[in-house]
Every structure is written in structure tokens, then in C-alpha cells.
Amino acid sequence: MTKTADFLIIGGGVAGLSAGAALAKHGRVLLLEAEDALGFHSSGRSATFSHFGIGGETVRALTAHSRAFFLDPPDGFGALARIMPAMFIANEAMLPALAELERITRTLSGAVERVDETSAARFCPALRWAPDAVVSAFVHREGLRLEPNALLQGYVRRIKAAGGEIVTGARVASIGPRWQVRTEAGVSYEAPVLVNAAGAWADRVATMAGVRPLGLTPLRRTIIGFDAPPATDVRDWPFVKTAVDHLYFMPDAGRLIASPVDENRDDPCDAQPDEYNMAVAAHRVTEFTTLEVGRFTHKWAGLRTFAADRVPVAGFAPDAQGFFWLAGQGGYGLQTAPAMAEIVEALVTGSAFPDVGATRSQIEPNRFSSSPRT
Ligand SMILES: Cc1cc2nc3c(=O)[nH]c(=O)nc-3n(C[C@H](O)[C@H](O)[C@H](O)COP(=O)(O)OP(=O)(O)OC[C@H]3O[C@@H](n4cnc5c(N)ncnc54)[C@H](O)[C@@H]3O)c2cc1C
Structure with a gap:
């Protein structure tokens, strides 16, 4: 039948x-x-975050339009998001990309502020400010952690x-x-x-x-999880991403997760993380922060499929x-x-x-x- x-x-x-x-x-x-x-x-x-540091103009417009649904869900939906700051960071080479992203985010949402080393530390004290690491940053106070x-x-x-x-x-x-x-x-x-x-x-x-x-094209992306530094409450840390695709990290259930923002072509499958990209993620965390990545508490990968x-x-x-x-x-x-x-x-x-x-x-x-x- x-x-x-x-x-x-x-x-x-x-x-x-x-x-x-x-x-x-x-x-x-x-x-x-x-x-x-x-x-x-x-x-x-997914990493369960909504921000403007990803995609081109059309995607950003769709992201901006969707915010109202997440912030004020229709009947029948529970809470779909909570506001969580997104901090975008740059080394010297990433400065032009940071300036452009700041301009775009300001236009789409406002709630954007430049932060220096001292004020950035109030959001995330683990950033490594140095000529070869973080030299500039801005915060978008209204990033969304999705449910x-x-x-x-x-x-x-x-x-x-x-x-x-x-x-x-x-x-x-x-x-x-x-x-x-x-x-x-x-x-x-x-x-x-x-x-x-x-x-x-x-x-x-x-x-x-x-x-x-x-x-x-399905492209695999990797995420690692690791413990926060001892006696450090990371729950209010922001989503932190480099201005170009290199690294992001954020708190997750009392621990931290990070991605090397990898894009490896894959066939449609039950995607699994590989050792290389997990190691790259850990390395990039230490490149831009003072954090130490010990054992991976958890890890996963998934496919992001693009036209x-x-x-x-x-x-x-x-x-x-x-x-x-x-x-x-x-x-x-x-x-x-x-x-x-x-x-x-x-x-x-x-x-x-x-x-x-x-x-x-x-x-x-x-x-x-x-x-x-x-
Ligand atoms: C590591 C990672 C981090 C990400 N972070 C974010 C983020 O922070 N924010 C964000 O917005 N997005 C994020 N994404 C992207 C987001 O997860 C995807 O864009 C989205 O989930 C795609 O949804 P989909 O329904 O198209 O695909 P899927 O969720 O993959 O659903 C497709 C479904 O089709 C089914 N299917 C396939 N073939 C058949 C068949 N023959 N018969 C029946 N069923 C079939 C599959 O089993 C699958 O369940 C992330 C993705 C990854 C991998």
C-alpha cells in the first residue's frame, strides 16, 4: 500500500x-x-552559535532576519537561544578582515565595541596578546547561543x-x-x-x-572538547573566533570546545574527527590563548555542505x-x-x-x- x-x-x-x-x-x-x-x-x-562572522552578504541577511524567531519564539517552541557575546580577534595579518567584520556587524546589529587588552580580559582572560597572536579585538554583545x-x-x-x-x-x-x-x-x-x-x-x-x-560539496569540520583551567569558571566566556577562518572556541557545559575551522572534502557519511585536525585545533588554541589543552574530553565532526x-x-x-x-x-x-x-x-x-x-x-x-x- x-x-x-x-x-x-x-x-x-x-x-x-x-x-x-x-x-x-x-x-x-x-x-x-x-x-x-x-x-x-x-x-x-553543530557548534550551536549564531553570529555574523560567517558567510557572505546573503547568509548574513538570512541570519539577521532569523534572530527575531530565536529571541521571541512562536507558540509551541521552548526557549531557542540565549544572548552570549561573540568576540572576534585578529593577529597583524587579520587586521583588515577584523575591520571589515566589525563594520558589517555594526551595520547589521549594533551592540559592537572595540576592546583593548584590559577590557577584553573581562570577557576572556585567557587571550594571548602578543604581536604574533592577538593584537586587536571587538565584541558583538548580542551573539546567540542556540538550542x-x-x-x-x-x-x-x-x-x-x-x-x-x-x-x-x-x-x-x-x-x-x-x-x-x-x-x-x-x-x-x-x-x-x-x-x-x-x-x-x-x-x-x-x-x-x-x-x-x-x-x-560536503566539507568535514572538527570540534574538540577539553577541560577549563583549574578553578576557572568559564561559563560566561564568549564565543571567540579569529577574524579569518583559523580558530574558534567557547564554553560548553563548564568545559571548552574549539575548532580549527577545517574544511576537508568528504563523501556523505557518518563523519568522524581525525587526529590531524584535532591536533591542529589544540595547537591553534595555544597559539592565541594561554590555555593548555590536555586530554580531549570529547570530540566530534560533521559535514557542512555547500553549493x-x-x-x-x-x-x-x-x-x-x-x-x-x-x-x-x-x-x-x-x-x-x-x-x-x-x-x-x-x-x-x-x-x-x-x-x-x-x-x-x-x-x-x-x-x-x-x-x-x-
Ligand atoms: C561541526 C559543525 C559545526 C556547525 N556549527 C554551526 C553553528 O554554530 N551554527 C549554524 O547555524 N550551523 C552550524 N553548522 C551547520 C549546520 O549544522 C548545518 O548547516 C545544518 O545542520 C544542515 O542541516 P540539514 O538538515 O541540511 O542536514 P542534516 O542535519 O545532515 O539532515 C539531512 C538528513 O537527511 C537524511 N537523509 C539523507 N539521505 C536520506 C535518504 N536517502 N532517505 C532518508 N533520509 C536521508 C540524513 O540522514 C540526515 O539526517 C555546523 C555544522 C558542523 C558539522
Whole structure:
């Protein structure tokens, strides 16, 4: 027997769930997730922070637009974020990037202040101020520490409350025309609209459906955890990131986590951290701080999947009616999810493109139509 719906969504990460919650207002949603748990891949492995030190202009606009949703969540969501300062630091070579990021952050959010060594120490006393380490910094007082679990569960509740269904352990194995989908377990589903929110697997899902892939690139990112210095309460330390992609670190449940901001090409998989990138993370912590990284208390890796222009993709495939792309969320899929869900709802239902600070042509997949794809 084939189960039918108005919208069939492949992928139970933040992309698929946020899309499902938005579309559940317009018809019956059926969401299929390959793993036994929602958010098992990228959405459960993020650093859980929203800031402007990542992505280009479009991503920053989507991030800015999404802040209101996180700060004042709609009914049915618990607390989704707490304000936590973000400090951006630079060595000599990074000074131009720091100045540009400060200008951008000030424009988008305000609440920005330059800090010297003394005032920076009130936020994070462990910075190593030296000509070859930190020489300048600014603080954005209104960074957001996100609660991804509350976000995903809020979307789940919305889908279910509207009569939608979420099936885990349902790996899609084949896709036929208009859109008949069969899982590895042999269960069939059908809907006129198929939303491809399969994260690192999105190109593979498209190929399965006979749709031209976008040439998405999954890049692995590593995070290490380590103990705070003895007798030091790090809970109020900020998120600290170099002005260019080199290092970030922040407090996490009384300990510290750090990333070398690595981007290593990988196949879609259950990504694991490698020794080299863990060692690089530890080295860079000691390069920019007085902290010592002893044993790793925990570590993980995940895939950040990008389109060629590093802007998320949402929209119907130009070459397949009813096939909707929702992919390429890169390293900002959580912090842009509320804006992206508004875009999905508008594009699927044919209503006016929302005022999210980005244009339709920046987001839709047909922006790649004239360029060759791999
Ligand atoms: C280390 C790290 C740090 C990050 N930090 C941040 C951060 O601080 N802030 C931020 O906003 N973002 C961050 N990100 C990025 C963010 O996590 C991603 O952009 C986001 O999670 C992508 O969501 P997604 O739903 O597209 O992908 P996923 O969460 O990977 O979901 C895709 C789902 O599709 C399923 N799927 C695939 N194929 C099939 C199939 N055939 N059948 C059924 N299901 C299938 C997969 O099992 C998977 O669960 C970070 C990412 C990493 C790895």
C-alpha cells in the first residue's frame, strides 16, 4: 500500500523539519529520515552559535532576519537561544578582515565595541596578546547561543499537530516519477511535491530522482572538547573566533570546545574527527590563548555542505516539476533556518517572496542553470 501526502520531505535535519513545519499549514506533510534519530547528522553536530562572522552578504541577511524567531519564539517552541557575546580577534595579518567584520556587524546589529587588552580580559582572560597572536579585538554583545534540540522538537510538534507524519529509520532507496518514493524496507510513499532536504546526500537523492545534481560539496569540520583551567569558571566566556577562518572556541557545559575551522572534502557519511585536525585545533588554541589543552574530553565532526556560491539553495528544480531543492546550508543551517523556512513556504505555495533580506534569484537553484555541474 502506498501512503500519500501533499508534501513528501526527505531528511530529518533542521532543513527538512523547518520546511515541514512551514508546509504543514498548507497540506499533509510526510517526512522520511534514514536514521533512527532526527538530527543525527549535521543538525546534531553543530557548534550551536549564531553570529555574523560567517558567510557572505546573503547568509548574513538570512541570519539577521532569523534572530527575531530565536529571541521571541512562536507558540509551541521552548526557549531557542540565549544572548552570549561573540568576540572576534585578529593577529597583524587579520587586521583588515577584523575591520571589515566589525563594520558589517555594526551595520547589521549594533551592540559592537572595540576592546583593548584590559577590557577584553573581562570577557576572556585567557587571550594571548602578543604581536604574533592577538593584537586587536571587538565584541558583538548580542551573539546567540542556540538550542538546536528545542528548535528541532518545536518543528516536530508543529508537523504532528497539523496531522503530518515523521518516519525515522526510513532510508529512501528509489524515487519514481511524480514522486513515488520507496524506502530500503520496501515501504512506498507518494506526493506531488518532493522536498529534497537530505543534507550531504542531497545530490545523491536528486540523481536517484533523475534530477540534475547541483554539484554540492560536503566539507568535514572538527570540534574538540577539553577541560577549563583549574578553578576557572568559564561559563560566561564568549564565543571567540579569529577574524579569518583559523580558530574558534567557547564554553560548553563548564568545559571548552574549539575548532580549527577545517574544511576537508568528504563523501556523505557518518563523519568522524581525525587526529590531524584535532591536533591542529589544540595547537591553534595555544597559539592565541594561554590555555593548555590536555586530554580531549570529547570530540566530534560533521559535514557542512555547500553549493558553489556558498549560499543555501531553495526552490523547484528547473528540470523536474514538483522536485524542490532545500540544500547547501553549509555552516549556517541552524542560524538561517527560520528565514529559509519562510522562503520554502512562499516558493512551494506560490505566494510572494518574503522580505528576508535576500532575493529570490540569490536563493533559487536555477541560478546554477547556465554553469556546468559535476
Ligand atoms: C561541526 C559543525 C559545526 C556547525 N556549527 C554551526 C553553528 O554554530 N551554527 C549554524 O547555524 N550551523 C552550524 N553548522 C551547520 C549546520 O549544522 C548545518 O548547516 C545544518 O545542520 C544542515 O542541516 P540539514 O538538515 O541540511 O542536514 P542534516 O542535519 O545532515 O539532515 C539531512 C538528513 O537527511 C537524511 N537523509 C539523507 N539521505 C536520506 C535518504 N536517502 N532517505 C532518508 N533520509 C536521508 C540524513 O540522514 C540526515 O539526517 C555546523 C555544522 C558542523 C558539522
